[in-house]
Amino acid sequence: MYKSIIRPILFQFDPEKVHYFTFSVIKNISKIPGISALIKGMFQVNDVRLERELFGLKFKNPVGLAAGFDKNAVLYNELADFGFGFIEIGTVTPKGQAGNPKKRLFRLKDDQGIINRMGFNNEGLEAAIENLKKNKGKLIIGGNLGKNTDIPTEQYTQDYCEVFKGLHPYVDYFVLNVSCPNVGSHAKLQDKDYLIELIEAVQDLNNKEAIQKPILLKIAPDLNDRQLDEIVDLVAETKIDGVIASNTSTNREGLKATDEQLDTIGNGGLSGKPIAERSTATIKYLADKSNKAFPIIGVGGIHSATDALDKIKAGADLVQIYTGFIYEGPSLIKKINKAILNS
Template identity: 75%
Template sequence: MYKLLLRPLLFLFDPEKVHYFTFGMVRFLSKIPLVSSIFRGLYQVKGIKLQREVFGLKFKNPVGLAAGFDKNAVLYNELANFGFGFIEIGTVTPRGQEGNPKKRLFRLKEDQGIINRMGFNNAGLEAVIHQLKKNQGKLIIGGNIGKNTDTQPEEYTKDYLQCFKALHPYVDYFVLNVSCPNVGSHAKLNDKEYLQELIQAVQQENVTFKNQKPIVLKIAPDLNTHQLDEIIELVAQTNLDGVIASNTSVSREGLKTSKNQLDAIGNGGVSGQPVKDKSTAVIKYLSEKSNRAFPIIGVGGIHSAKDAIEKLEAGASLVQVYTGFIYEGPKLVKDINKALLYSTNLEGL
């Protein structure tokens, strides 16, 4: 029903406006008695075979919702009814910020992709914590954290630490987002020496808590093999808990969308099917070169159960969807979990 009726209608309107309209509709419908139960009946798949233990956390299934969808943690309780095993909120910055000027979100229908240059728009730490206090404990929550756009380079670490300390009681794991192409002056965030400094600072803060939280790094799909080797070294040197591969891509290579349309859109990160193979290649390289030394969350271009299984076979321990969820609807999560539950040749994935 989603792809035949709802998606064609929703795709007639501005993507960002549709995003907030859909949020409002899900929240409204979820308040109607029995509707949440109906959603769970339609989309949730349960089974011991789906359960995963990663980063020392127990996931009821390996399919998550990537950061950027529920930036301000306003809908995670309702979204849990659609079958996710975990949801990542954020990216959260210390202070709320508007992000980049609109229009900043674009569909690439021919490519089944999206270009965004949102710029870490979010309501800030206090607003997000207010929402996280409403957590009903339905699933694992990740906290994706970043810096404010106007923060000076010498203060980057301070921003990450502020987010880490404030969110620590409310999320199950942390993601250091250092690979978003849509925030100003992010070059320093790609420097290995600075990353080592940042990770160590966050880990030093982590040990001050009684219950330490896993910390993972989100990387770009555009890294070359030398840079990926540096990531492997970085994980080993800092005892990082894992990696998310990958964020959006700045490349426009191979897109079916016309050059004129791409020029009209301008800069931004590409997600969806155009980054599928690239992100899978990154996962495979990291997994094989490191001899599976650390867990990887695979994200990028997952629009079907087959796409998800490719990520898992490449070496991912968990997967996340975002653009595929928009194009395929909530049935995507169910399809992936059913494939994993009922297939006989996927033992160990």
């Protein structure tokens, strides 16, 4: 029903407006008595064989929602009913910011992809905290951390640390988002020396807390072998808890979209089916090169149960969906969990 009726209607309208419209619909219908139970019955797969223990956390299943969907932590309680094992909120920055000018979100229908240049638009740390205080404890919540756009380079680490401290009581794990192509000084955020500085600063804060929480690094799918070797070395050196592979891509090779279409769209990060193989190859390289020395969350181009299993076989311990959730609908979560049980 989603792909045959709902999606064709939604895809007639601006993607960003549809995103917020969908949020409003889910939020409101979930308030109707019995709807939450109905959604759970339709989409959840509850089986102890799906449980995963990773970096000290128990996930009820290995299928999560990637950051960028619920930026301000307004819908995670309702989205939990659809069967996710975990949800990552954010990217959260210290202060709220509008992000890049609109239009900044584009569908590539023939490629089953999306290009976005949102630019870390979010309502800021305090708004996220207020929303996270409403957590009903249905599943594990991750916090994706970023920096405000218009700040000097010497303040980058301070921004990440501020969000880390603010969210620490309210999320179960953290992700340092240093690989989004839609923010300024992208190169600095992926420099190995800077990453060591950033990771160690956040780890120092974590060590001062009564309860330490896992910290992960989110990387791009466009890194070459030498850069991936640096990531493996970085994890070994800093002992960061894991890696999320991968973020969106700036690579436009092999797309069905015409050069004219792409020129009209302009810059942005590509997600969805076009980056599936690149993301999986990144996971496999990291797992093989490190001899599976650290946990990996696989994300990028998961539009089917087979796509998810490919990432797990490549070395991912958990998977996340985003663009596939938009193109395939909420039944994708159930299909992946059932396939994992049957694999």
